[in-house]
Amino acid sequence: MNKTLRAKQLFSTLLIPFGLGLTACSSNSGSGTLTPGDYRGIIELSGQQMPFNFTVSEQDGQPVAHLINGDEKILINEISYAQDSVRLQMHIFDAALIAKVDGNQLKGRWERKDQTQPYSLPFTAERGNTSRFSQNPAKPALDVTGKWEVHFSDEAGKSYPAIGEFTQKGNVLNGTFLTTTGDYRYLQGEVSGQDLNLSAFDGAHAFLFTAQGQPDGSLKGDFYAGQSGHETWVAQRNDAFQLAAADSLTYLKPGHDRLSFSFPDLTGKNVSLEDPQFKGKVVVVQILGSWCPNCMDETKFLAPWYARNKDRGVEVIGLGYEVSPEFDKAKARIEKMRDRLNVTYPLLVAGTKDKELVAKSLPALNHVLSFPTTLFIDKQGKVRKIHTGFSGPGTGKYYEEFVQEFNQTIDGLLAEK
Numbered sequence: 001m002n003k004t005l006r007a008k009q010l011f012s013t014l015l016i017p018f019g020l021g022l023t024a025c026s027s028n029s030g031s032g033t034l035t036p037g038d039y040r041g042i043i044e045l046s047g048q049q050m051p052f053n054f055t056v057s058e059q060d061g062q063p064v065a066h067l068i069n070g071d072e073k074i075l076i077n078e079i080s081y082a083q084d085s086v087r088l089q090m091h092i093f094d095a096a097l098i099a100k101v102d103g104n105q106l107k108g109r110w111e112r113k114d115q116t117q118p119y120s121l122p123f124t125a126e127r128g129n130t131s132r133f134s135q136n137p138a139k140p141a142l143d144v145t146g147k148w149e150v151h152f153s154d155e156a157g158k159s160y161p162a163i164g165e166f167t168q169k170g171n172v173l174n175g176t177f178l179t180t181t182g183d184y185r186y187l188q189g190e191v192s193g194q195d196l197n198l199s200a201f202d203g204a205h206a207f208l209f210t211a212q213g214q215p216d217g218s219l220k221g222d223f224y225a226g227q228s229g230h231e232t233w234v235a236q237r238n239d240a241f242q243l244a245a246a247d248s249l250t251y252l253k254p255g256h257d258r259l260s261f262s263f264p265d266l267t268g269k270n271v272s273l274e275d276p277q278f279k280g281k282v283v284v285v286q287i288l289g290s291w292c293p294n295c296m297d298e299t300k301f302l303a304p305w306y307a308r309n310k311d312r313g314v315e316v317i318g319l320g321y322e323v324s325p326e327f328d329k330a331k332a333r334i335e336k337m338r339d340r341l342n343v344t345y346p347l348l349v350a351g352t353k354d355k356e357l358v359a360k361s362l363p364a365l366n367h368v369l370s371f372p373t374t375l376f377i378d379k380q381g382k383v384r385k386i387h388t389g390f391s392g393p394g395t396g397k398y399y400e401e402f403v404q405e406f407n408q409t410i411d412g413l414l415a416e417k
Contacts, residue, residue: 034063034079034086034101040129041097043110043206044122046224050208051132052201053188054125069186069200070174072394076203090203092290092337094323097123104128112204114291114323114333119227121206132199137171137192142213144168144196149238150177152223152231163243164235165395173198176394177209180243181370182294186394196221202293211235249369249388256364257382259285259375263319263348263361266331266338271317271348273381282314282413283377287362289321289353290337292371297392301403303343312414313379316345319362321353321371378413385409 034056043050053068054076065076065088078089085108088097099108104127111120129135148164166175173191175198177184184207189198196211196219211221211233219235252259262272273283286302288295299318306316322330330349338347351361358368369388376385391398 033081034065035104035127036063037127038130039106039125039127040131041106041123041125041201043201045206045208045226046228046230048208048224050199050201050206050224052199052206053130053132056127067201067203068188069202070188070394072186072202074202092296092340093204094291094333095204099123099125110206114204116323121227132188133190133197134192137190139193140168140171140191141194142191142196144173144175144191144213144219146237147239147241148219148235149241150233150235152233154231161243162233163241165398178243178391178395178398180246180249180389182372182389183391183395183398185293185297185392204291204293209233246387246389247385250373250386251366252364252383252386253366259362259364259377259383261319261350261362263350264327265346265348266335268327271346273317273377278315278317278381280313280379282379282410284314284316284410285375285377286316286318287321287350287358287368287371287373287375288318289323289371290333291323291353294390294392295372296337296341297394298372298374298390299337299341299343302345303341305406306345307342309410310345314410314414318343318345318347319350320347321351321358322349323353325352376409376413379416384413 036056036058039054039056041052041054043052055066055068057064059077062077063079065079067074067076074091076088076091080087085098085100090096093112094114095110095112097108097110099106106125108123109120110123112118144166145168146166148166150162150164151159152162153159160179163178164175165178166173168191171190171192173189173196174187176187185200185202187198187200187209189196194213198209200207206225208224209221211219214220217237221233223231223233259273262270265271284302286298288299302316320330320334322333324330327349334347334349337343351357355368359365362368372390374387375383378384391402393399
């Protein structure tokens, strides 16, 4: 997701070069290696401790880890060692956990390099601790299950709306926030007394939400991300609350009814909507970045969907906007995403992730608010619908509604003569 917090713009810590010259990982256990089991990690962000959970096990004779956020388990299968340190490469993303191993303790850094300003934050972990926030939380004094109208405010006074969807069972809390540009994916946490705590770590983003129940039944809290990202939020129950329609935010400028571009694919060959393979077909154009978790969620939907539906006269094209302006570096990031998610539709190297530059590269659009943004093009080559953002599987019913609407849109376009 392209997160509305703009946390990516707030990170400024220089990358600390850990783990140079790491060697291939061995499955032999011993000093300095990860022991299989359950771990509780802590990342220091914005002056707060953000907890997350992961497991270490063995798969095909090699160590693997899984990041755990509620119902989500993210496979980490690139683990390497150097002396008494371990490096866990964060799957698709150009990020890693790097730490010294001392028995059941890990101590090191979480680094992320797929940013204009790379950053590095302190990381620790303890084996054998399965709690998310506290081992013995207080009896919950509130039940937040349900839909909430939420308003976030940054330190400059700017605010934006969101929907909070929570499910609470005793102390255990799961949920997410949806904004007009995407969702905060799978959040996991607890309610202890009047306090609400949620966190998520997917390898590329670390988020911490805290709040306290108020006498009037509302919630008031804080949102932390990165080294200095901070916003406040307030929420009240409102089953009728809706965000702006996702297909109303990005649109074609007056006088335009088509999208025009020519970008190189991963072999360096330029691809355009005017190419014969797209003529007379319904085309879905996906604006994405390999650094964007919400884009990965959408790609996890689109890749198998395309494999099942490509023979119906429909094509998908992914326009990749990466951190590096260098073709080879951008290509390498997109290739890793392609291989990990089994993408078989064309992926193009379209430019860098700066939204103003993205809009300039697609001049028919009024703007690009979000990664991902998805365009639906009919058999005549005309843009018929533009969907801003993506509500992923962590949003439950909202994701199911997206899938239903997506298929209805495609079916309608395919039925046209």
